[in-house]
Amino acid sequence: MSALFPALEAASGRPALRFGADTLTYEELARAAGALAVRIRGAGRVAVWATPTAETAVGVVAALLAGVPAVPVNPRTGQRELAHIVGDSAPGAVLAGTADDLPGPLAALRRIDVDIDVPAGGVPDGGVPAAGGGGRAEEGREDAEAPALIVYTSGTTGPPKGVVLSRRAIAASLDALEEAWRWTADDVLVHALPLFHVHGLILGILGPLRRGGEVRHLGAFSVEGVAKELGDGGGTMLFGVPTMYHRIAEALPHDPALVRALTGARLLVSGSAALPVRDHERIAAATGRTVIERYGMTETLMNTSIPVGPGPRPGSVGLPLRGVGLRLVEEDGSVLDAHDGETVGEIQVRGPNLFTAYLNRPDATAAAFADGGWFRTGDMAVREADGYVRIVGRKATDLIKSGGYKIGAGEIENALLDHPDVREAAVTGEPDPDLGERIVAWVVPADPARPPAPDALAAHVTALLAPHKRPREVRYLAALPRNDMGKILKKALPGTPDA
Missing domain, CATH: 3.40.50.12780 (ANL, N-terminal domain)
Structure with a gap:
């Protein structure tokens, strides 16, 4: 064996x-x-x-x-x-x-x-x-x-x-x-993630089996299934993506069984995309349990995680895992030493968790690595004073250069989601003759008949972040395009390149 x-x-x-x-x-x-x-x-x-x-x-x-x-x-x-x-x-x-x-x-x-x-x-x-x-x-x-x-x-x-x-x-x-995560053979993991991705297959199936524990797969996600397997079924851990946790947060005020189930769980883990701060707060308020976020990719498996114990850190993906080297670099490849929560750089990682190669693609494999075996993730982040990592978006789609500032779309999206009249939000940059790029907000209103006014959303973001991070344009949609894991497909937004 x-x-x-x-x-x-x-x-x-x-x-x-x-x-x-x-x-x-x-x-x-x-x-x-x-x-x-x-x-x-x-x-x-x-x-x-x-x-x-x-x-x-x-x-x-x-x-x-x-x-x-x-x-x-x-x-x-x-x-x-x-x-x-x-x-x-x-x-x-x-x-x-x-x-x-x-x-x-x-x-x-x-x-x-x-x-x-x-x-x-x-x-x-x-x-x-x-x-x-x-x-x-x-x-x-x-x-x-x-x-x-x-x-x-x-x-x-x-x-x-x-x-x-x-x-x-x-x-x-x-x-x-x-x-x-203090993961042991006594843990019973509940999830409903697809089994063709790293999250659902390697973490969600191979992880429990390597520990000698149990995995219960729901087949298809439902809040009822989560409540049953975590509650009556004695589950100790739940893995999910932000879409799932959003639905859980929406259901908690009306579902005492779900509240009891999450309260009794040892560990709630979200990944594959950033979990909005608002959903973090709603789940914590209802259950006393905080959702832990981790950061990984197909090529790197897991790079960072919020460790068990220190307490909630909404918006952060935590510290590098054992054996993982992580650094932020400028566009010219120079390493950024700033731990100020503001200076944005691309995440590069190295360690035993990295993939071997892209199959049949030596060119792509070589291009993916910088000198010294550092893998170029394409993800942009800042580091806090204590070393915790906060991702602000993808280099290709989420880094906006506006008015001389480098701005991460993720923090603006979290600010927009904090507005009571916003159900979903995505932020992109578009060419602007004056600013270089202007910030565009794509918003799904909580009430389609009464969408929040663009000026109100801009003022809301300005109050939470800074004036240069406010959206200059707001576009309304019935829903945001997403993939199987719940990630927003920004290139599928109407009028964006490759749409």
Whole structure:
């Protein structure tokens, strides 16, 4: 068995996975994944049709046991993008549930159905291949650099790139989170995140299994499901994205069971995008629990987190995790030493959590790194006096240069969301002959029939931040475009480049 999952060796009757009616103990998971690992030995790579099911979890664990790189595939991916992923990763087979209907590019591959109900003695003679490696990050096993997963990026600037993640990177990131979050085998994690992303799959499935704990996946998010599994189900941790926590915050005033469930949880974690300060405050006021934010990317896994214990820090993603080096740099590459909460620079990171390469893209891999092995994240941030990191946006879409100032869109968005008449908000920059760029606010009104006046919103932002950060133009929408993880797609806003 792989040292990534020590609990599989014991093959105990402790609960490991629950997806609705499908439940697997560690003994049952070891049998199911072990039997599948034997079947996929020598497959080269395997695609995994990543539905929110136990079959997906078993398929990925089996690939890791067999030492076969797994390529999680979003079931909602369009035909053109799917054809690119299959052609680029060249899997030797696809793993899927018996009832799954696979689209064209995957249907042409050798299909291996995932059986989650394998009886005792169901692993063929010869046993499970000894994948090795992937033990605790500091052990440095010789095959720790072996590819474990190939996760495709969202492809916002071209065809998606395959991010090759080693066993070393997965172990290092999960072990650093064990320390920051005091994560143990006694924790029961509840979430409803997709299983084709780092957040839902590596943190949300592999994380609990590496600790020897339990994960309960809701299949689809609902506040009722969260209340049930955290409350009556005895869950201790909840992972979510800002959209989910926003819906929780909206429901709390009317749902005593939800309040009790969150109050009883040990840890609430939000990621994949910034959680608005207003939602932080509403959840804390109703439950006494603060939401911890962390910061990571497909290429880097987890870089920073608010640690357990010090108290709330809304708007911050915390401190670098163990083993992660983090610095802010100017556009010319010079390192910024300022810890003033105002000086904006690009985040660069290095450490054992980083990816190995972009699959088949040595050019893109080389361009992604600065001298010294520092990965260019493209995220802009400031550092507070105590070293805490606050992200202000993406370099490509969220850094606005207006009137000689470098302004992060994120802080303006948080200010707008603090206005009672604003439900959703996004901020972009547009060319301006006088300012260089002017700040444009995209607002979803709380009451579409009575949108807040542009002057009122500008005055509101000025009172909270500074006059040069006020929106010069306000545009109203019924909803903001978002991806599967709830991130706002600014390039899809009407009239913006690439829209």
